[in-house]
Amino acid sequence: DSGEDVVVEYSPLGSSSYTVMTTLAYNAYRTAQSITHVLPIAARTSSTSIRWRQLSHSGSGYDEWTMNHVQFRGQGRIVGVERNFVAQFDLYMGPVPYTVSSSSYDVQVEYSADYGKSWNSVLKPCYPSTSSLCNGTLGSSTYQSALFTKWRRVTVSLPSNVKTNQTELRWRQPSVTSNTPWAIDNVYVGLRCPRNCNGRGRCTRSRKQTIVCDGTADGESCVFPFTRNGTTYQACTDEHRNGMLWCATTANYDQDGKWGYCLCGTCVCDPGYSGKACQVSASPVPTTLREMFEDDLSSLKWAWIGGLSLGTTCGVISSGRAGVFNVGRSRMLESVDLDLRSATTLQFTYQGGGSGCQAPTSSQERVVVQYSIDGGGIWTNIQTMTSNSRRTYYTALPAGAQTSSTRLRWYQASASATGLDVWSIDDVFVDSIFSAFPFFNSFEPISDSVWKFYPNAIVEVYCSSPTKSLHFPAPSTNSRYLSTSSLLMTSSSFIQFDIVVDCGKQKSPSSIATVTLQYSTNKGSSWITLDNGCQPTSTSCTYRRNSLYRSGLRSKWSRVTVPFADTRLAA
Numbered sequence: 001d002s003g004e005d006v007v008v009e010y011s012p013l014g015s016s017s018y019t020v021m022t023t024l025a026y027n028a029y030r031t032a033q034s035i036t037h038v039l040p041i042a043a044r045t046s047s048t049s050i051r052w053r054q055l056s057h058s059g060s061g062y063d064e065w066t067m068n069h070v071q072f073r074g075q076g077r078i079v080g081v082e083r084n085f086v087a088q089f090d091l092y093m094g095p096v097p098y099t100v101s102s103s104s105y106d107v108q109v110e111y112s113a114d115y116g117k118s119w120n121s122v123l124k125p126c127y128p129s130t131s132s133l134c135n136g137t138l139g140s141s142t143y144q145s146a147l148f149t150k151w152r153r154v155t156v157s158l159p160s161n162v163k164t165n166q167t168e169l170r171w172r173q174p175s176v177t178s179n180t181p182w183a184i185d186n187v188y189v190g191l192r193c194p195r196n197c198n199g200r201g202r203c204t205r206s207r208k209q210t211i212v213c214d215g216t217a218d219g220e221s222c223v224f225p226f227t228r229n230g231t232t233y234q235a236c237t238d239e240h241r242n243g244m245l246w247c248a249t250t251a252n253y254d255q256d257g258k259w260g261y262c263l264c265g266t267c268v269c270d271p272g273y274s275g276k277a278c279q280v281s282a283s284p285v286p287t288t289l290r291e292m293f294e295d296d297l298s299s300l301k302w303a304w305i306g307g308l309s310l311g312t313t314c315g316v317i318s319s320g321r322a323g324v325f326n327v328g329r330s331r332m333l334e335s336v337d338l339d340l341r342s343a344t345t346l347q348f349t350y351q352g353g354g355s356g357c358q359a360p361t362s363s364q365e366r367v368v369v370q371y372s373i374d375g376g377g378i379w380t381n382i383q384t385m386t387s388n389s390r391r392t393y394y395t396a397l398p399a400g401a402q403t404s405s406t407r408l409r410w411y412q413a414s415a416s417a418t419g420l421d422v423w424s425i426d427d428v429f430v431d432s433i434f435s436a437f438p439f440f441n442s443f444e445p446i447s448d449s450v451w452k453f454y455p456n457a458i459v460e461v462y463c464s465s466p467t468k469s470l471h472f473p474a475p476s477t478n479s480r481y482l483s484t485s486s487l488l489m490t491s492s493s494f495i496q497f498d499i500v501v502d503c504g505k506q507k508s509p510s511s512i513a514t515v516t517l518q519y520s521t522n523k524g525s526s527w528i529t530l531d532n533g534c535q536p537t538s539t540s541c542t543y544r545r546n547s548l549y550r551s552g553l554r555s556k557w558s559r560v561t562v563p564f565a566d567t568r569l570a571a
Contacts, residue, residue, distance in 0.1 A: 005023050006024040007024070008023075008052055009051050010049065012047075019040075021039075022037050034069075036115035036117055084157060084191070085190065086188070086190070087109060087122070087169060089154055089187045090151050090154070091143055091148050091183075092182065092184075094182070097307070097418070101329065105176075105177070106145075109141035109143075112167070113164045115166060121140075123141040124140065124141075140413065144328055146306045153186075191264055195219035199374070199407070200269055200278035200375060201270050201278040202267070206266070210222040211277060214260055214261050215258075215260035217260045226251050226252070245262040286336065286338050288429075288431075288485075289301060291429075293323045297310075297323075303407065304376075306332045308331070308333060309325075310323060318427045319427070322425065322426040324422065324423075325410075325412060325422065325424065326357065326419055329415045330415065337407055338430065339405070341403065344523075345396055346397055346431075347394050347431060348425050348429070349392045349425065352422075367384075368384050370408070371407065372409070373403050373405065375405075379409065380398070429453065443468055443469055446470065449485070451483070452524075453481065457482065483524065491564060492564070498560075499549055501514075504555040512551050518547075531546055
């Protein structure tokens, strides 16, 4: 009965009596519940006693109650909802992706703004059900094991609804088995670092500095003095920004509008990087990306690989092996930082499903291609794969992606289970104009700055060549080809090469092998035979050979020189 209720009481400093703060009714807590109560103003003294007291009971073993997890918490201060806060941490979910398919085994980052009474995901998953839904997405705060078979740093930008003066965060795995381990380390919650340290370092305590974050000039340095509305400032100022320190990054703020906050997180850079935003690399940043998936993927090209296997599980996509994404319920391939200031086009071959593989079937399972210029903090869409048909994409890189530190990724946020909603990619290439003319390459070694793709080719001595050559051996069930990067050609340009076809082994005229020299002026979307030749019987042209090289006529090494006199080719 109500005489057996439990009351929570307080006695402030200097008082000899207790005052009831709340009553826990005898019939309201038959199951365990979390209770949060705001302390009255009178209880907030330097020496307050709190007690839990049952009004009466029927004796030992009767009218029992239990309590646990008692906490007294302060109340924080909001720095400003317009400021960007992050939660950054390292996560590991075991060396092998979980075999369970339920999302209840994922690790989730959640928040509460009501002292733990209710919890919600910090960032709900964003699925590409429309072409623009996930544009500029901050990602999801739910993490699946296929992406965390190694320790990975995660940076979560906290949305505005999380920014309260009583926010709590928690990392939770709803269901647990002996085969679903996870671990967390190096947790930071605070103001965002400049450019998220470009993904090359971790955030630590906030402090005033002269490299700014947020605003319109994230990651740039303050310029002093600077002027605004006729006033000159020699240091960061708290005027005009709700009392928060800021500076301009050019001398004239009114003219340029470039600014950022001076109070930011501090970057601690990973080995090999330096600078206040870890923007300086001890090694050159790659200016191109090429992957044919024939060999194990290199950490020099790829920063994050999840759910990938190499092979022909779903058939041959372009040539040889492909990258097949068929493991886990979230799959991703993310590049290292790339210098794409001169890059123009992203090329890759994609297929959903394939021979013996089930393709993505719903909008939530679609694959997106995205870029990030802040080390993976925010991703922006380039392409959404709306068709499962095998196709080679030639996608123009957006101007926003053409920076000195850009990452690219192929990402599937949701798949049903391992072996379902499978997709593959092959022949990935980031193209730029190669203007180092003239160039010469004897394939010792092959020049990756010139040649885009050369599947199944081997650099070796062939057909008594005095030096090594690029050899395309038989047999092969796929087309064999060698293609250049984009070249700046003029009507006075020419190409010269040595070639041998079949090394005199061709026996039957009906099985003559032919190599064709072709050109493309649309990034490889279509190809045209360079020269169809002109026979002497025609009065409209001077005799010239065509650009088809057959085994009967090219059975020994010979040199070919082709002038680019046709101005159609000057592109």
